[in-house]
Amino acid sequence: MSVIIKNATILTSNNEFVGDIKIEGQKIVGLGQFEAQPYDEIIDATGKYVFPGGVDQHTHFSALCNTGDEDTAGYETTDAVITGGTTTIIDYAPQDPGKGLLDSIDYRINTRAKGKTCVDYTLHAMITYVMESIFDEVEQLPQRGVSSIKCFMAYKDSPLHVDDGTMYKIMCKSKENGITVFVHAENGELVDRLQKDCLLAGHTEPRYHAVSRPPFVEGEGTNRAIYIANQVGVPLYVAHVTCEDAVKEIRAAKGRGQKVMGETCTHYLTVTKDALGSEDFCEASKYICSPALRAQEHLDALWDALNEGILNAIVSDHCGITLDMKKQGIDDFTKIPNGAPGAADRIHMIWSEGVAKGKISKQRFVQLIATNPAKINGIYPQKGDIIVGGDADIVIFDPDFRGTIKWEDNPNGIDYNVYEGREMIGRVDSVLLRGKKVVEQAKFIGDYGQGEFIPAKCYAAAYIGLEEM
Ligand SMILES: [Zn+2]
Numbered sequence: 349m350s351v352i353i354k355n356a357t358i359l360t361s362n363n364e365f366v367g368d369i370k371i372e373g374q375k376i377v378g379l380g381q382f383e384a385q386p387y388d389e390i391i392d393a394t395g396k397y398v399f400p401g402g403v404d405q406h407t408h409f410s411a412l413c414n415t416g417d418e419d420t421a422g423y424e425t426t427d428a429v430i431t432g433g434t435t436t437i438i439d440y441a442p443q444d445p446g447k448g449l450l451d452s453i454d455y456r457i458n459t460r461a462k463g464k465t466c467v468d469y470t471l472h473a474m475i476t477y478v479m480e481s482i483f484d485e486v487e488q489l490p491q492r493g494v495s496s497i498k499c500f501m502a503y504k505d506s507p508l509h510v511d512d513g514t515m516y517k518i519m520c521k522s523k524e525n526g527i528t529v530f531v532h533a534e535n536g537e538l539v540d541r542l543q544k545d546c547l548l549a550g551h552t553e554p555r556y557h558a559v560s561r562p563p564f565v566e567g568e569g570t571n572r573a574i575y576i577a578n579q580v581g582v583p584l585y586v587a588h589v590t591c592e593d594a595v596k597e598i599r600a601a602k603g604r605g606q607k608v609m610g611e612t613c614t615h616y617l618t619v620t621k622d623a624l625g626s627e628d629f630c631e632a633s634k635y636i637c638s639p640a641l642r643a644q645e646h647l648d649a650l651w652d653a654l655n656e657g658i659l660n661a662i663v664s665d666h667c668g669i670t671l672d673m674k675k676q677g678i679d680d681f682t683k684i685p686n687g688a689p690g691a692a693d694r695i696h697m698i699w700s701e702g703v704a705k706g707k708i709s710k711q712r713f714v715q716l717i718a719t720n721p722a723k724i725n726g727i728y729p730q731k732g733d734i735i736v737g738g739d740a741d742i743v744i745f746d747p748d749f750r751g752t753i754k755w756e757d758n759p760n761g762i763d764y765n766v767y768e769g770r771e772m773i774g775r776v777d778s779v780l781l782r783g784k785k786v787v788e789q790a791k792f793i794g795d796y797g798q799g800e801f802i803p804a805k806c807y808a809a810a811y812i813g814l815e816e817m
Pocket of ligand 1: 406408665
């Protein structure tokens, strides 16, 4: 199958030019101007931007943590994700109840994702039960095509919580095996105390979620993770940075030459903590995620950090949690499941709020939503840019579209969209996954199960070009 995309305004991670993209089978084989010759398909992209399919390196499909199969929307709902322009996800693989890291990864690939996923994917190992066997399992992650592992510093007294000693040992094992350590950096002890104080004072409403997880709690966690990673000499990746306090710690570490990377999420850039203040429980509970939403000054600091290279990626932290599940915390904000869906809207929101409003350049956009996540996770240059030899994962984007985000236009498998009614400047019109058109006129036309597991390379190989991220 040969395809040519003609007259596109091509956006790569470091360039913008008008030209054609030649595709053979699943790969990009040429960029430039090509004569009309017989192709199986000719796509006219005059007046459209064409950029690489998004890579979202932080999602939670089919099981958020350790609660079994059905607690968050499954891989079949990634039809909405690819319709929104993201062609690859790096999904978290929490330990299933009583299981180790490797069994949980295998089960996810062979049972949860198989025959369902509409996007290509790779996985992060994720500790959700600390057991002695996980340390040895780290050695086998590279053979499984997994190059990263996540530790939760938050959630004291829950099986998710990784104490400092365990985190230290995971970092040591990861260093030996070329694994990057991802951290959820919040001080769990402080959160626990502040939550108790809120409840003792009778404060049970969703807005106390943010009160009990203030920025300094995240700043301290980030500082501690960076300090320990530095002793070990392992690269560190700080997940979902939300505030100036954490940015400051990453900036200082990078200044010292330490290999630290950070991401932020769409919602931390575009929604303030005011969203938690709604009198309507359901409305407020949609925005319960950890760390918490912040005040405007922190949103501004995050955009600056993205431009400065202190933060390297924008992700969704997608969790498909229904409103019914959120109601578990109607009398106690600490019981509201954490997380919000957003993988389908990441590209639209970041283009509309970032590129169209002049906060980031088009090249920085490509780097943040595709190239850097692919590099960090060892799947570049197969994924993450428009590059000869890379997979033909391509978004054709109509910059002239004007509208608003509506759940009904791209249902995400959950009963709400946290970006409902937000302005859309431009829209993903078509998407190719490995050379095959799977989205047309903003509608999914692909097959469930079309996505493949993409093995990740370990950081020694993946870190080429890290300095420029
Ligand atoms: Zn997450």
